[in-house]
Amino acid sequence: MASNHSARGAVLFSLSMFLPALLGMLLLVLWQVPAERLYAALFAPDVADIGELRVHYSLLPRLAVCLASGAALGLAGAVLQQVLQNPLASPSTLGISAGAQLALSAAIIFFPGLIGWSRDAVALGGGMVAVLLVFAFSWRQQFAPFTVILSGLIIGLMFAAISAALVLHNERYLAGLFLWGSGVLKQYDWETASALLPRLGVLTLLVVLMMRPLIVLGLEDGAAALGVNVLAVRAAGLILATALAGAVTAQVGIIGFIGLAAPALARSLGADHFKRQLFWSPVFGAALLLITDVTVQLLDATVNIALPTGAVTALLGAPVLLWLLPRLRMINKPALSSPTARPQRVGNPALLLSVLFVLALAAIWISLCFGRAPDGSWQFVRGEMFQTLLPWRLPRVTAAFAAGAMLAVAGVILQRFTGNAMASPEILGVSSGAGLGIVAALFLFSAPSYAVLTGAAALGSLFVLTLLLGIVASGRTSPNQILLAGVALGALLSSLFAILMATGDPRMMQLFTWMMGSTYGVTPATAAGAGVCAVIVMGLMPLFSRWLNVLPLGQDTARELGIDLKLSTLTLLGFAALATAAATLVAGPLTFVGLMAPHLARQCGLARALPQMAGAALSGGMMMLFADWLGRVVDFPWQLPSGLVATLITSPLLLWLLSRR
Template sequence: MKGAVLVSLSMVLPALLGLLLLVLGQVPADRLYAALFAPDVSSIGELRVHYSLIPRLAVSLAAGAALGLAGAVLQQVLQNPLASPSTLGISAGAQLALAVATLIAPGLIGWSRDAVALGGGMIAVALVFAFSWRQQFAPFTVVLSGMIVGLLFSALSAMLVLHNERYLAGLFLWGSGVLKQYDWEAASALLPRLAFLLLLTVLLVRPLVLLGLEDGASTLGLNVLAVRTAGLTLAAGLAAVVTARVGVIGFIGLAAPALARGLGADHFKRQLFWSPVLGAALLLITDVAVQLLDTATAISLPTGAVTALLGAPVLLWLLPKLRIINKPVLSSPRTGHYRIGNPALLLALLFVFATAALWLSLSLGRAPDGSWQLVRGEMFEALLSWRFPRATAAFAAGAMLAMAGTILQRFTGNAMASPEILGVSAGAGLGIVAALFLLSAPSYWMLTGAAALGSLFILLLLLGIVLSGRTSPNQILLAGVALSALLSSVFAILMATGDPRMMRLLTWMSGSTHGVTPATAMGAGICAIIIFMLAPLFSRWLDILPLGQDTARELGIGLKLSTLALLGFAALATAAATLITGPLTFVGLMAPHLARQCGLMRALPQMTGAALSGGMMMLFADWLGRMVDFPWAFPAGLVATLITSPFLLWLLSRR
């Protein structure tokens, strides 16, 4: 464990040195002791040290340790290296609660902002538990339920922000994780709560270790359901307490356990020790760097968003050492229980439904006076040039994202895999941000070209990782997560600045088909058809690779070639869809699960069913977004999240 010690010291020592410089910038050296323990009330510098810098140090250490511990517990309970506190939707629930309270009951914010945030986070956890109870908290169900609840709450928050920008713009700052302190209240509240939760975690160490034995845990007499419940509750409590006090700091819970494993913590007990240590060190050095930047340039950045800027490169650097990773569980024991006997009949039925949905989206709409109207004849032809491009683009984008999601989930064997994990969507967003800030008045085509360049840049990085020999699915997913977190942190920082240009990025990220031209729609349709026709070439690989790398080798499948081809194909499909309607990755996550829930278990039928389902999902979402608040429009991506997530949660609860 020398590596863990060295990495921890390499972060803690520079952070303490930077903190000392901050302190000495406020008080002279001979007043240092007094500033720490008995500040002179007439000295502003001593008061800042005693009531701001030192409490902020305590909060950053406690929050980083708590999030690292929560991530380690969650990854052990769910047996998934991509699990983190955000898996349970805690951050999204807290942010939604604050948004609703700000608009409806602002008095609650004045009474206790922490209580509102904590309540929202725990409501999200309660929903995840409710939908996972019937499956006895099976890892697959918990992971998927948490992802759905988190995405649902995030979509509701984004919807409120888009229509109440004046009142909710400040939530961007809180949602990016702010550690500024003005007294000892937050530290005094955090430390005893976290100490109590840490003690409970220590008492659960042995059951959690046995839980990693999977089937062997029950044989040894372990109550798997009780241990999972206790572990999930503890992790949720740790994350909720931190989120309520300092906002959303999501990357620590994922990065700290991954760093611990990469540095040699191959046993869960070691991970349980080093994950909090590395989490605290990572958050501390990030926060000190943010304070030094603020002092030198007067640029104040949210610490939570900047964390990924420092942690993601470290995670990428450690990728070759991430050999010992818990095998992710794709499904619960009952996932494959239902299998349809004749997939062709179901696929034909889905095709008929898709055709009917396309016709309805073109025919049924609102008249200028707001009344509903089913148009025909000349009126239909007149409106076709307005409605057909958006409908075509929405269906094509949904189908391409669904196929990309199916490929990623089958290839990696991970239920959490989705197009956004590759980072290609975030790369497109980076290109758009660059165009917004470098060009005075970028046109639609300029933004599209910039998005294409950003997606290409991230794709080349991922392909370079594959060509370097890191062909493990978990390594590729972690690389994509690190790149996505890195770029998302840039977006969060820019959002927190309040720059009005970033609202255009928010609209694009929400998945709006506004501005789609006939040429763009035609290009989208052609891309979708080409990708659909090429998909059967990969069906054999996707049927065999989930059986394991050893089995694939024995059957003559080249792992590097298949990895390169599947990753490149999924990334290109994602980029093509992202350039049309934004990062509508919820479809890429949910559509494969919908197809599987319908009994489509083989690769090609599942891809086809997912493509039709994803296309219909986006088609209906785009139509509903244009009609529900006529003449205003809701972004299709947010509407797709709102209408699909409750249905999928219901399906999960009925399995």
């Protein structure tokens, strides 16, 4: 009886998505051809009628590709979640799609013959590399769900950063790859559909043939007792799911979060058995992608706004993930706030901080003096040459060091306040919230000043922190779930940025530059503003040190020691938001410096709040300074954005740290 009820609910839900989508598709067709020519347009178009050609060679193959891609991603998500016994597993959260995109980008540049040989094989290889890396960094945690998902998200971001670097240096060859990477379903013939449908059909058949061992795999320990080779079944399932996602990515680009949302909807509507999930997940995946794509096409036809479908579908992922978090008990363990080994405290923090200060001065001096000459050779500049280069290098050095220091201080505050060693402005989406404020300022003001941008970014950061605080206040989430909530909010805002940049608005080029974290265009005024903000942040740190020493002991202890929890919470979050906003204006939304620098300070033995903040600020400043210097010299005369370089440097360190917890 319950099964019939759940099936009825699934049918009604799928119809509620398919019927409006098909109605919208009919409207799109009737805008091109009259009703009496509908049959001819679909099956025998008149070559002299442009409307009929558009229907037959654009709308119809787009419909086929859309349905096939959505179904394949839904099926891939269901298989991944069953194989890993993890309800958050999907091609997006495991970095499979980003790995496929990176492999295709690299092949186009370095091995173009591979693209002609088999684009699907290249995408499959990239996706499998991503999966293997996720497993390598999750092995020590025995593939704990939180570790697997966070590793996948970090690897996905790292691969996306590498892809962005390739695009920046090979714009001639990869000019269309940026838009393609956002998931574009536009079709101009039946070539993509003819290539995609047979491949997906074969892979789907193989999944169906594996259904019984996959079902038994859900018994965990009982699977081996029943004679199932667990390792072989897991490997085969992962290869099939990766092949499904890779085939879609190779043909249409990255379609975000369909693989996460479709199985989640299937389970929420009563498909608790894997056999039913295997049926309804592709149905819901096709329905979700179809209704999204039809909406995108209607917007293009009515208001002339062309949006990439993949970026729009990514907007679905964050609400689904936030909705799932309170229902996922398995994500609560292991807690990352309890490290297995605590570093020893240093006996003389002042001496260590003095050493770090001297190292920071040396790093600043090297960054100003050592680099590439106009002919590409390495040299230390001095005298007149130093005076000539100083107005060019000093603003970048100042801005980079100040941004790294402020991100580090914000990271210390968030880690000690939340009691979670993996908290940071980047992971919690606070940096992306600053981007939301920047977008608002760009649309509200014709030429916003640095002060206006900083204020708007601070409000955006504070908005995200307030949302996370509301999730904490609900009392239904663990520290790990809070981190995933921050990741979801960051993904939501990143999708919004991708959609805005796809509109072609000239103001969005400034947003793109900011997202890359480039210091190339930093002016002396901007650098001075960042430096002043850093000095203010450093000067105010002692005022919060007592709160940050006591709050990790628990609310009851803090209250007994006379700390006003409401005042301390609002002050600390506001201070972290302001520091993050001022830093991300220079460094961009994703550097991981705010996560790594507090850990470096703690590993050096700086355990108390004030020494840790000071040590983290110096370490973070040097990390961003090193990233900016590398961006200037590693591929001279071309330059890489410092935020992008910082992401490439800190992502492996972050993965190593995650694997050691």
